[in-house]
Amino acid sequence: MTAIAVIGVGDMGxxxxxxxxxxxxxxxxxxxxxxxxxxASERGAQVASSGAAAAKGAEIVLGLVMSDQLDxxxxxxxxxxxxxxxxxxxxxxxxxxxxxxxxxxxxxxxGTRVLDAPIVGGVxxxxxxxxxxxxxxxxxxxxxxxxxxxxxxxxxxxxxAGAGVAYKLITNVAVMAAEAGLREALDLADVFGxxxxxxxxxxxxxxxxxxxxxxxxxxxxxxxxxxxxxxDTLLSSVPDPASVLPISHAARGRLWxxxxxxxxxxxxxxDLTRKTTARQPYR
Numbered sequence: 699m700t701a702i703a704v705i706g707v708g709d710m711g712x713x714x715x716x717x718x719x720x721x722x723x724x725x726x727x728x729x730x731x732x733x734x735x736x737x738a739s740e741r742g743a744q745v746a747s748s749g750a751a752a753a754k755g756a757e758i759v760l761g762l763v764m765s766d767q768l769d770x771x772x773x774x775x776x777x778x779x780x781x782x783x784x785x786x787x788x789x790x791x792x793x794x795x796x797x798x799x800x801x802x803x804x805x806x807x808x809g810t811r812v813l814d815a816p817i818v819g820g821v822x823x824x825x826x827x828x829x830x831x832x833x834x835x836x837x838x839x840x841x842x843x844x845x846x847x848x849x850x851x852x853x854x855x856x857x858x859a860g861a862g863v864a865y866k867l868i869t870n871v872a873v874m875a876a877e878a879g880l881r882e883a884l885d886l887a888d889v890f891g892x893x894x895x896x897x898x899x900x901x902x903x904x905x906x907x908x909x910x911x912x913x914x915x916x917x918x919x920x921x922x923x924x925x926x927x928x929x930d931t932l933l934s935s936v937p938d939p940a941s942v943l944p945i946s947h948a949a950r951g952r953l954w955x956x957x958x959x960x961x962x963x964x965x966x967x968x969d970l971t972r973k974t975t976a977r978q979p980y981r
Contacts, residue, residue: 703756706763707734713824715741728752750781765794784809795935816866822918834862878949888980920967926953
């Protein structure tokens with residue numbers, strides 16, 4: 699049995715916690731959202747009053763927060779590093795930048811080991827224990843956490859500290875371009891007055907098939923806002939993103955436009971394939 703702290707519950711954490719509990723681990727969770735804490739309790743975790751309280755006594759701390767929440771979750775008042783023990787291992791699964799990751803490492807107490815392990819795969823993959831962790835860090839530390847992470851999915855050690863974050867951002871360049879490209883293809887369908895389903899079926903015949911399949915998958919929910927935020931993170935990792943990553947820069951604009959198309963509606967990823975993210979007057 700391993701004592702595990704889950705910081706940031708959300709949809710992914712809610713699917714992962716039962717796997718950890720079912721494997722016999724002692725799981726303590728904390729989220730700033732009370733509703734998510736209640737969900738963690740329903741899934742079998744003990745709920746702590748803060749990140750520091752959750753980390754106290756934990757052998758592994760699994761950070762599942764978004765990139766812009768990392769500093770507060772780990773370094774802020776009541777954060778993980780106020781309560782973590784000297785021999786614990788922190789696994790940062792966020793899609794973040796090398797700069798933000800280094801800030802987390804710099805604030806870690808002496809003796810605390812920090813791995814970057816961003817996740818490839820969505821909620822359905824977490825439910826099916828099929829996510830992939832892209833892990834950066836020393837081999838010995840990766841070996842130490844692999845038995846636990848393997849209960850949640852696949853572990854791929856991709857290099858030294860920071861390599862996991864770097865490879866996730868590299869893959870996201872292609873992912874974000876494909877996501878925005880799908881929406882732009884349907885923008886053209888709107889201009890021509892063509893049918894979405896037919897257009898999507900035809901795109902699925904070729905190399906866009908996995909993108910179309912993912913976008914139509916209602917069993918793998920993800921707020922579209924998360925994709926746009928991930929694009930923000932990607933662009934913040936380089937100077938002058940409009941020159942260095944022009945396609946990603948343009949993709950970010952279209953994704954945020956889709957997110958904000960209707961102020962009273964919060965689109966899911968599947969809405970990329972629907973009129974709910976079309977521009978006026980095509981909606």
